[in-house]
Amino acid sequence: MDPRLHALLERHDGLVTRPDMLRVAPAWTIQTAWRAGRLVPVLPGIYVDAALIRDWDADLPMLARVEPELARRAALAYAGGRAALSRLTALDVWGFRRQPPGEPVHLDLPIGSGLRKRPHLVVRHRSDFAIAPPQVVTRMGVPVTRLERTLVDCWPLLEPVDRPGPLIRAVNDRLTTP
Template sequence: MDEPLRALLDRHGGLLTRTLATQVVPAWVLRHAVDTGDLLRVLPGVYVESCRTRPGPAGLAALRPELRHRAAVAYAQGRGALGGPTALHAWGVRRQPDDEAVHLDVPARSGLRSRPPHLVLHHRHGFRPGPPQAVTRRGLPVVRLERALVDAWPLLPTVDRPAPPR
């Protein structure tokens, strides 16, 4: 792999965007890394080192949850925050299963599109991925806990729904 690209991947935990990569290396270097299997395109404009993927599933499903979440946030380019069931994982309320889609809250007119089956975008009017609607947890933007609980409730299996205290 190209040395500047390798250094960039090392600095960014094995994940990078096309925008970031092409500030450092020519586009053909990025294409070559994908063609040789060194990088895997997991979302439009988002790449991960192949050695960080699991065998079998493709795209986001091939990544462990934290890397999946970072990739989804990178795809949103500052316009989204982890939401619903994914936010509950970030808050430590529940572990997100490997086969569950990443949920992101984005502004209604963000121009972003869901990438089924592994990325679900919730377009919200008046949403901004910063305070007071979102906070930073583990270096990623996440909706507030109370919002995550309300949004996740109908999406969770019954056994995973937090029950009110008795």
């Protein structure tokens, strides 16, 4: 792989965008790295180091074959600052439920953002949504929906036996009130 691309991958923990790569190397080097199997596109314009792709299920989309933290970073890079992690993905970031590998990444965006769902990426457009407080907070360095919104949005997505746990824990940890 071109040393400039390799250095860029190292600096960004294995995830790069096409515009970032084009700033340091010509387009043909990206295509060469992709053809050689060193770069893998996980979303349009978002690439990861091929060494970070798990080979356990080749039928899954590429975004599902990377670790959940890397999948979250890729989804946010794809959204280009127009989205926040939400629902089950946000519940993981808040520390109330581990998101298993292979589970889709959830994003909330304002209406009119133009982003559409992709394999392993669930996108929800909300008319009353802004990527700013009070609707979005930064947690672990990423934008995420507020805890109260996250808990409400996750209720129908969780198994009935798993629903009360995050709510009780959030109140007990004094992160929210009933």
